[in-house]
Amino acid sequence: MNKKIAVLGAGSWGTTLAILAARNGCRTLLWGHNREHMASLAQDRENKRYLPGPVFPENLSVTSDLAEVAGFCNLILVSVPSHAFKDTLLKLKAYLPDGIQIAWATKGFNSDNGSLLHKVVADIFSEQTPAALLSGPSFAAEVAADLPTAITIASPQPDFAALLADILHSERFRTYTNSDLIGVEVGGAVKNVMAIAAGIADGLGLGANTRAALITRGLNEIIRLGVKLGGKQETFMGLAGLGDLILTCTDNQSRNRRFGLALGQGKDRAEAIQEIGQEIEGISAAKETFLLAKKHGVDMPITEQTYKVLYEGLAPLEAVQNLLAREQKAES
Structure with a gap:
């Protein structure tokens, strides 16, 4: 329980990844931009709108405050739509300390200019910022239902990929690492x-x-x-x-x-x-x-x-x- 991760994006996939990390014993904070939606998640202990059924583990908390995210930990997993990816990171940067580690489960391009998302991360933070992407065949509802799934964690930094794999890997959720971001x-x-x-x-x-x-x-x-x-x-x-x-x-x-x-x-x-x-x-x-x-x-x-x-x-x-x-x- 000494591991911490913040997940940005309270849709079906972000919620699933937060539940997965929490089930694996990681202290987890799930952020969403809509205050009313996050208040309902906090009250119901369930995402009835996007992921009905799975109950939040006790070690999963929720917030709509980016400052709280920044104070929670330095490992951020972004799962917002691609059109909101850049804007979310720009807003987050104002609160973040040095030493941030950024991973994302967003699949798409930067809507501003069609660039790949790792370029957005490097431009907002730096080329040296630990960066990784989670991808692969994974429907949120099946992962949340604890059905067998295998994904790829891609990063040019093997240690960071291994850290994410350690947080997310379980008997029913297999993680493979890859350097080809x-x-x-x-x-x-x-x-x-x-x-x-x-x-x-x-x-x-x-x-x-x-x-x-x-x-x-x-x-x-x-x-x-x-x-x-x-x-x-x-x-x-x-x-x-x-x-x-x-x-x-x-x-x-x-x-x-x-x-x-x-x-x-x-x-x-x-x-x-x-x-x-x-x-x-x-x-x-x-x-x-x-x-x-x-x-x-x-x-x-x-x-x-x-x-x-x-x-x-x-x-x-x-x-x-x-x-x-x-x-x-x-x-x-």
Whole structure:
């Protein structure tokens, strides 16, 4: 109980990670920006809105005060949506002492300029700040229900990765460490775009063959972009690449897949977002991935067609026809 960690973000995944750390005997503080929501968590000892069921352990406390977070410990795990990532860290920095350690479970890009999130951390703090990312195939509800799960903790600092692994690893939650922060970041962000595409295909009733082809070719796109940005090809064959891609493209617990399903079934974007009622990271990731691919000259046809559906009003069926009409070529 001498270990401490603060988790920023009281959605389903942040709450799950806080519960996991607390179950493992770590003193844990969960922060959320909405005072009323955090007050209800403190009273109910449960996140009835985003993670109904699991009861908070006694060693898990909650707050809406960033100053309290800074005074609690120097190990911060960020699990806010990607569009709020930079702003949350900027607000937190005003309260933080030296020696901060930053980890994040956010999957996406910096919405300001499409940069990877480790660059945001380095810009706000320093290049020497211990930094790590948690990623991999992990639905919050299953982790909270203590179902077997394996994830990747990526960091260029092995000691920091080992510390996080020690806090989170349990008999039912297996942690693997990886030094390829870029590869793990790209895999975690772009798989959400592919999940929207897979959902669209299934919403159109195109079948299992189409879904399998889309996942396979989608992985190719992720690898091409990831390697171009400095990631290692082998990373994309692991949990944070292929594993996360399969999970989010094939199971309806995925918000991104459900969003795509709704579009494929003829619902408009606003209606689909309202139905899901939580953050859908693949929407912004589609734009940011498309722009990154153009900037670096990376061929990403599935991403391009998904972007056009979301941002240019292209009909989902026409997007599929555009993919099928592409010039025949060798598989690569």
